[in-house]
Amino acid sequence: MTTANMYPDIKEEDLVTEVHEIVLQKVGHVPVAKGDFMKMPKSVRIFVSHCIQLMKPRGVYICDGSEAEAQEIIHKLEERGTLTRLTKYKNSYLCRTDPEDVARVESKTFICTPDKYETVPHVREGVAGILGHWMGPDQMQVELNDRFPGCMAGRMMYVIPFSMGPIGSPLSKIGVQVTDSNYVLLCMRLMTRISPKVWEVLGDKEFVKCIHSVGCPRPVQRVVKNHWPCNPENVLIAHFPHERKIKSYGSGYGGNSLLGKKCFALRIASVIARDEGWMAEHMLISGITPPNGEEMFITAAFPSACGKTNLAMTTPTLPGYKVQVVGDDIAWMRFNKKGELRAINPEAGFFGVAPGTNMQTNPNAMMSFQENSIFTNVAETADGGYYWEGLEDEVPKGMAIKTWLNETRALGQPGPPASHPNARFTCPASQCPIIHPRWEDPEGVPVSAIIFGGRRPKGVPLVFEAKSWEHGVMIGACVKSEATAAAEFKGKKIMHDPMAMRPFMGYNFGHYLQHWLDMPKVPGRKLPKIFHVNWFRTDESGKFLWPGFGENIRVIDWILRRCKGEDIAVESPIGFIPKPGSINMEGLGKINEKELFSMPKHYWLDDTRESRRFLEDQVGVDTPPIIFKLLEDQEAAFVAMPDN
Numbered sequence: 179m180t181t182a183n184m185y186p187d188i189k190e191e192d193l194v195t196e197v198h199e200i201v202l203q204k205v206g207h208v209p210v211a212k213g214d215f216m217k218m219p220k221s222v223r224i225f226v227s228h229c230i231q232l233m234k235p236r237g238v239y240i241c242d243g244s245e246a247e248a249q250e251i252i253h254k255l256e257e258r259g260t261l262t263r264l265t266k267y268k269n270s271y272l273c274r275t276d277p278e279d280v281a282r283v284e285s286k287t288f289i290c291t292p293d294k295y296e297t298v299p300h301v302r303e304g305v306a307g308i309l310g311h312w313m314g315p316d317q318m319q320v321e322l323n324d325r326f327p328g329c330m331a332g333r334m335m336y337v338i339p340f341s342m343g344p345i346g347s348p349l350s351k352i353g354v355q356v357t358d359s360n361y362v363l364l365c366m367r368l369m370t371r372i373s374p375k376v377w378e379v380l381g382d383k384e385f386v387k388c389i390h391s392v393g394c395p396r397p398v399q400r401v402v403k404n405h406w407p408c409n410p411e412n413v414l415i416a417h418f419p420h421e422r423k424i425k426s427y428g429s430g431y432g433g434n435s436l437l438g439k440k441c442f443a444l445r446i447a448s449v450i451a452r453d454e455g456w457m458a459e460h461m462l463i464s465g466i467t468p469p470n471g472e473e474m475f476i477t478a479a480f481p482s483a484c485g486k487t488n489l490a491m492t493t494p495t496l497p498g499y500k501v502q503v504v505g506d507d508i509a510w511m512r513f514n515k516k517g518e519l520r521a522i523n524p525e526a527g528f529f530g531v532a533p534g535t536n537m538q539t540n541p542n543a544m545m546s547f548q549e550n551s552i553f554t555n556v557a558e559t560a561d562g563g564y565y566w567e568g569l570e571d572e573v574p575k576g577m578a579i580k581t582w583l584n585e586t587r588a589l590g591q592p593g594p595p596a597s598h599p600n601a602r603f604t605c606p607a608s609q610c611p612i613i614h615p616r617w618e619d620p621e622g623v624p625v626s627a628i629i630f631g632g633r634r635p636k637g638v639p640l641v642f643e644a645k646s647w648e649h650g651v652m653i654g655a656c657v658k659s660e661a662t663a664a665a666e667f668k669g670k671k672i673m674h675d676p677m678a679m680r681p682f683m684g685y686n687f688g689h690y691l692q693h694w695l696d697m698p699k700v701p702g703r704k705l706p707k708i709f710h711v712n713w714f715r716t717d718e719s720g721k722f723l724w725p726g727f728g729e730n731i732r733v734i735d736w737i738l739r740r741c742k743g744e745d746i747a748v749e750s751p752i753g754f755i756p757k758p759g760s761i762n763m764e765g766l767g768k769i770n771e772k773e774l775f776s777m778p779k780h781y782w783l784d785d786t787r788e789s790r791r792f793l794e795d796q797v798g799v800d801t802p803p804i805i806f807k808l809l810e811d812q813e814a815a816f817v818a819m820p821d822n
């Protein structure tokens with residue numbers, strides 16, 4: 179029998195049989211599957227070599243952030259079943275995680291410094307500290323040695339060069355993440371700026387070293403659920419602020435694995451900011467233009483899942499107002515030479531809580547994720563769309579859905595929640611219809627007001643203004659909120675979340691407060707005014723007293739008018755509150771302003787004392803004395819107040 183007879187579909191003369199030898203880069207025995215190892219700066223080559231030696235991946239893939247690269251990875255993940263294409267939208271995908279890997283794991287998140295009290299405050303004896311977890315570097319090394327050696331066996335190691343903030347901006351910082359999760363690579367591509375340009379900008383300068391592994395070396399020892407490798411029993415997220423290094427193991431969930439976000443842009447960056455004299459904060463940034471055309475920028479810190487994304491993208495109900503978003507989660511702020519506080523959003527995308535997001539609550543977010551987006555732990559409709567709690571009026575009843583737990587039912591039928599309460603959308607910020615034209619301004623935008631807030635069903639007025647910068651720091655230190663699903667805490671307890679930074683502090687919270695208090699010490703700085711808002715106050719029957727969402731522009735308008743010095747406030751024990759009638763309530767229907775702004779004496783006496791106890795217990799001698807003094811003044815003012 180001849181060869182030609184065996185393979186009749188190709189003529190023998192057309193058969194390609196020559197063999198080409200190509201040069202394949204290898205680091206040790208490990209092949210470089212993509213990219214040029216030698217094009218990376220020397221310090222990065224050393225870092226990556228070290229990672230290869232430690233974690234023993236089967237190959238190294240140097241990412242360039244391109245669309246072609248993303249498509250290659252998406253095809254792989256679709257084939258494997260990790261991603262499901264949502265055919266209703268262009269280039270968008272659903273991912274269901276292992277149900278045990280759905281949120282940040284604060285109890286397994288540590289900061290490691292030789293001196294414990296550099297990281298955590300002196301808590302009262304017998305009290306468990308909640309402002310950060312410390313572990314000594316030696317003890318941590320034992321934990322890391324149990325996890326990292328060989329942890330990428332049989333997996334590809336992706337090397338991700340990324341910039342937090344516009345590439346090359348003086349306010350930006352560079353990181354390099356290695357990871358064995360290509361889902362993480364896809365999300366990092368949405369949330370940060372990945373580009374080979376990062377290598378040029380980096381040169382021989384310092385970068386943040388980010389090491390992430392799902393903790394499932396091959397052959398895999400545990401049952402992998404939903405094609406989502408992870409290792410929930412052994413999750414560990416370790417930060418080494420001195421070395422500017424992060425090591426995260428066992429979880430693929432965003433806050434634990436997209437290391438540019440909470441780990442770098444808040445925990446490590448807060449330490450860099452301390453050292454360099456700026457601020458890394460859990461804050462949105464938005465530009466507000468009132469009808470007179472004079473735009474001002476606000477930043478706002480609310481605890482996780484308290485509506486930062488909604489406020490950042492508000493569709494204002496008052497005619498003639500415009501809101502444009504710069505960022506919805508993190509702000510890096512620095513005083514410039516002229517003494518103006520300038521803010522950048524270090525991120526490039528939105529990683530928002532999906533449940534509750536709809537065309538009523540946040541149409542701009544909805545429009546941001548109509549293409550090129552990833553949805554994690556949401557439900558899928560039979561017509562290839564996403565579904566979550568809150569979309570009841572936007573998806574037809576009776577539509578078949580597959581829940582985040584892979585259960586099928588028709589919409590309207592009873593059943594457990596279709597999406598996980600911490601289900602997320604991940605999309606490019608540039609797709610937001612109201613993205614600010616200056617959102618990537620390398621100099622940042624000037625901040626006029628800093629706003630704190632939380633979910634406070636009782637006692638806390640809609641808005642009040644700090645009496646001074648120091649008083650504003652005290653207000654920030656006393657931020658509390660109902661617990662939400664963003665971390666592993668459950669239930670409806672009111673939790674302290676000072677400066678909305680409790681889970682994200684990179685160093686001793688008392689020292690952090692002092693860092694804030696030191697800001698005015700440099701002459702010539704123009705300090706923004708500080709405010710506190712509460713959209714969530716309820717009446718006796720549990721009904722919200724304030725409609726919230728787009729109507730919040732009325733409060734923001736009052737804030738901006740205060741920043742311009744309008745005489746529309748009266749002093750109270752907790753700060754300046756609006757003079758009656760000074761917030762535009764036109765067309766709102768009946769609002770119980772009296773209750774909305776009331777300050778029940780006994781509520782506030784208890785609250786002030788409880789805040790003081792919290793700081794005494796949790797921050798102790800590290801608390802700057804001025805904070806206690808301001809709380810004492812507040813208490814004394816309520817003691818002197820007639821009973822109401």
Ligand code: OXD
Pocket residue numbers: 282433481482483507529664665
């Ligand atoms: C977030 C959070 O994901 O704060 O932004 O948890």
Ligand code: MN
Pocket residue numbers: 460482483507
């Ligand atoms: Mn957040």
